[in-house]
Amino acid sequence: MKHTDILIVDDEKKFAGMLSKRLTLRGVSCEVCYDGNSGLEWIKKYSQAVTMILLDLQLPDIYGTQVMAGIKEINPALPVVILTGHGTENDRKECMRLGAHDFANKPLSIDNIIEVLEQIKGNPGCD
Amino acid sequence: MRLKKQPLLKAIWPQFFFHKHNVHLNSFYTISNYRRIWFVCIGILGASSLVPLVLATMIHYQLIQQSVDSELMLRAERLTSNAKRSVAFFIDERLDALTFTVNEMGYQNLSDNRKLKDISNNLKFGFGGITDLSVIDADGRQIAYAGPFDLEGKNYKNQPWFTQSLKTINFVSNVFTGYRDAPHIIIAVRSRTPDGSYFILRATLDIERLMQMLLSYKSSIHTDIFLINHQGVLQTPSTNFGNIFSNTPLIIPGFSTRTMVKKTTEDWDGTKTIIMGYSYISTEMADTPFILIVRKQKEGVMRAWLDLGRTFNWIIGISGVIIVIIITLLSSFMVNLLYTADEIKARTVLQMEQNCQLASIGQLAAGVAHEINNPLALISETAGYVKDLYIFGAEPKDEAEIIEHIDSILEAVERCGTITSQLLGFVRQFDIKIKKINLAQMLDNVLSFHTKEAEYRNIHVTTSLPDLPLFIETDSGKLQQILVNLVNNAFQAVETDGCLDIFVSMIKSETIEIVIKDTGCGISTENLEKIHEPFFSTKKEKMGTGLGLSITYSLVKKLQGNISVESTLGVGTIFTITLPVKIQRGNLA
Numbered sequence: 206m207k208h209t210d211i212l213i214v215d216d217e218k219k220f221a222g223m224l225s226k227r228l229t230l231r232g233v234s235c236e237v238c239y240d241g242n243s244g245l246e247w248i249k250k251y252s253q254a255v256t257m258i259l260l261d262l263q264l265p266d267i268y269g270t271q272v273m274a275g276i277k278e279i280n281p282a283l284p285v286v287i288l289t290g291h292g293t294e295n296d297r298k299e300c301m302r303l304g305a306h307d308f309a310n311k312p313l314s315i316d317n318i319i320e321v322l323e324q325i326k327g328n329p330g331c332d
Numbered sequence: 333m334r335l336k337k338q339p340l341l342k343a344i345w346p347q348f349f350f351h352k353h354n355v356h357l358n359s360f361y362t363i364s365n366y367r368r369i370w371f372v373c374i375g376i377l378g379a380s381s382l383v384p385l386v387l388a389t390m391i392h393y394q395l396i397q398q399s400v401d402s403e404l405m406l407r408a409e410r411l412t413s414n415a416k417r418s419v420a421f422f423i424d425e426r427l428d429a430l431t432f433t434v435n436e437m438g439y440q441n442l443s444d445n446r447k448l449k450d451i452s453n454n455l456k457f458g459f460g461g462i463t464d465l466s467v468i469d470a471d472g473r474q475i476a477y478a479g480p481f482d483l484e485g486k487n488y489k490n491q492p493w494f495t496q497s498l499k500t501i502n503f504v505s506n507v508f509t510g511y512r513d514a515p516h517i518i519i520a521v522r523s524r525t526p527d528g529s530y531f532i533l534r535a536t537l538d539i540e541r542l543m544q545m546l547l548s549y550k551s552s553i554h555t556d557i558f559l560i561n562h563q564g565v566l567q568t569p570s571t572n573f574g575n576i577f578s579n580t581p582l583i584i585p586g587f588s589t590r591t592m593v594k595k596t597t598e599d600w601d602g603t604k605t606i607i608m609g610y611s612y613i614s615t616e617m618a619d620t621p622f623i624l625i626v627r628k629q630k631e632g633v634m635r636a637w638l639d640l641g642r643t644f645n646w647i648i649g650i651s652g653v654i655i656v657i658i659i660t661l662l663s664s665f666m667v668n669l670l671y672t673a674d675e676i677k678a679r680t681v682l683q684m685e686q687n688c689q690l691a692s693i694g695q696l697a698a699g700v701a702h703e704i705n706n707p708l709a710l711i712s713e714t715a716g717y718v719k720d721l722y723i724f725g726a727e728p729k730d731e732a733e734i735i736e737h738i739d740s741i742l743e744a745v746e747r748c749g750t751i752t753s754q755l756l757g758f759v760r761q762f763d764i765k766i767k768k769i770n771l772a773q774m775l776d777n778v779l780s781f782h783t784k785e786a787e788y789r790n791i792h793v794t795t796s797l798p799d800l801p802l803f804i805e806t807d808s809g810k811l812q813q814i815l816v817n818l819v820n821n822a823f824q825a826v827e828t829d830g831c832l833d834i835f836v837s838m839i840k841s842e843t844i845e846i847v848i849k850d851t852g853c854g855i856s857t858e859n860l861e862k863i864h865e866p867f868f869s870t871k872k873e874k875m876g877t878g879l880g881l882s883i884t885y886s887l888v889k890k891l892q893g894n895i896s897v898e899s900t901l902g903v904g905t906i907f908t909i910t911l912p913v914k915i916q917r918g919n920l921a
Contacts, residue, residue, distance in 0.1 A: 217706055219740055223713035230724045263788045290705040311709035315716055 214244035360678035412609030424615035452478035502618035554632030707744035825852025
């Protein structure tokens with residue numbers, strides 16, 4: 206499979222779709238998963254073929270931090286950026302402890318997302 | 333320049349007297365009436381210290397009075413007895429002398445003026461106190477006379493003393509002036525002439541001698557000692573009642589053979605307590621018309637004692653005042669301490685309640701942020717995408733697609749609008765006091781902030797309400813806070829796939845019951861007893877303040893309701909609240 210820049214894990218289908226379309230327009234390749242388990246399954250398969258994960262916390266099946274822990278088990282070096290509607294201070298601490306690359310609240314400008322991606326691409330060994 | 337209040341002055345200054353009524357703060361005071369406590373404090377302390385003092389003083393005073401009285405009465409009795417014996421002996425001795433003279437000399441010798449003069453001189457020499465002697469026959473004629481006055485040949489037939497002296501063997505008269513015009517006493521002894529008729533040997537006694545004798549018994553200026561006759565006429569001068577022959581206002585005491593003492597109060601010359609001793613004077617030879625009176629003024633005699641008593645009273649009085657002042661200051665100090673501590677506590681609890689209210693608003697804000705941020709993100713991305721379509725020109729501008737995107741933006745905006753209006757309605761409840769509330773609506777409102785969370789965590793929320801709309805008239809802000817706190821608690825307790833059931837029912841015509849049942853972690857039996865204590869929390873590591881349930885308990889009480897809890901560890905918890913349909917306004921804090 207060809208390399209994917211960002212995997213979006215978010216249950217807000219419209220939002221994920223829009224973000225995906227916009228990133229694609231900017232030359233960023235995207236994949237979308239709408240719940241935690243399907244996200245983890247995708248990563249198990251393609252953990253070597255993705256640059257970064259954009260992960261929501263409030264997911265319908267399992268909580269974002271659990272997904273995060275799962276990702277780190279599969280590939281500890283994979284950068285995970287949390288993008289959530291409302292993340293509490295506790296969530297932020299927990300995610301940073303688990304090794305998140307960054308933590309951001311919605312809404313986040315697309316330029317910021319690309320900036321982070323570029324940064325990761327520029328420093329592949331940063332995580 | 334204003335003087336700064338000293339700490340000591342501040343400590344004893346009764347601040348609670350100037351307690352300002354504060355509706356929000358008052359319900360948090362443990363004690364509502366500090367003035368009453370202050371008064372009770374002073375009353376009890378004052379009574380317990382002053383009553384024994386006053387009682388002891390009164391008993392002491394009574395004892396002193398009694399001992400002073402008995403001492404005085406004893407002294408008066410002794411003085412009266414001694415003086416009476418002397419007076420009686422004086423008269424008796426002279427009556428004895430006359431009797432001896434009559435028996436020894438016989439009528440012949442006595443009726444001889446010359447011999448009578450010799451006898452008179454011998455008697456004066458031997459006994460003293462005799463002024464003259466005379467012999468009077470049964471018809472009152474003076475047969476012989478030996479003395480300094482010119483009384484020879486006088487007839488005493490009509491004199492009262494003469495007729496009385498004929499009736500008895502020995503006779504003692506009142507003091508009177510008679511022919512000689514000078515106060516004197518007559519003593520007379522009756523005998524018979526050789527022809528068998530009565531004659532009388534009469535002697536007049538020197539009143540001066542008697543007066544001197546009485547004066548010798550007068551121990552102080554507060555003691556009055558004198559003789560009166562049975563009619564109350566003075567027979568010797570008295571300090572209080574004037575000269576000889578003056579009438580005394582004294583009530584003639586009843587006859588007694590013994591010396592008597594009594595205590596009386598007189599108020600004709602200022603109120604005085606008088607110890608009065610008296611004795612009827614009678615001799616072995618004859619009764620006399622005299623009563624010996626001894627009067628002691630208690631105030632005068634016992635002045636030193638009474639002065640001491642007065643000083644003592646002053647000391648007790650001043651001590652009492654000092655004790656009252658100290659008790660008042662001490663009570664003020666103690667009650668102040670209590671009041672200050674209570675005030676700090678009340679302010680802290682009020683602050684806590686406000687903080688808790690803020691915390692529940694904060695929790696709400698968190699929920700709201702989540703609810704709003706998602707649509708906002710969608711708006712941002714959709715609008716961004718439409719813009720992208722024009723900038724990148726990558727895809728044909730299909731109008732139907734653009735309208736679809738704009739619709740999705742509008743839908744998201746509407747979602748935000750609903751949430752903000754819900755929030756506004758919710759927050760407004762905190763300001764409004766008592767009003768009629770649709771319970772179902774309020775419950776929906778409260779639960780709406782947890783919809784998303786329930787969805788994510790797959791928590792089954794069910795509400796069961798009666799078919800008819802249920803209205804309750806109460807403090808809506810407080811009720812809302814109670815529901816928010818309990819629902820928040822339940823949400824924190826349940827795991828994914830848990831259940832939260834809320835039942836509302838009318839249990840009596842005036843009472844509503846709200847049951848909030850969760851299938852959460854439950855509360856252990858020992859913790860169940862502590863959950864309504866402030867600062868008790870099992871969620872310390874999760875930033876629990878331990879105030880939620882304690883505030884909920886106090887809020888339910890303020891709404892005149894009751895709250896109970898049943899819980900089994902690992903099974904779940906049931907909170908049951910009962911509230912009156914209509915709150916009694918007067919009792920609302």
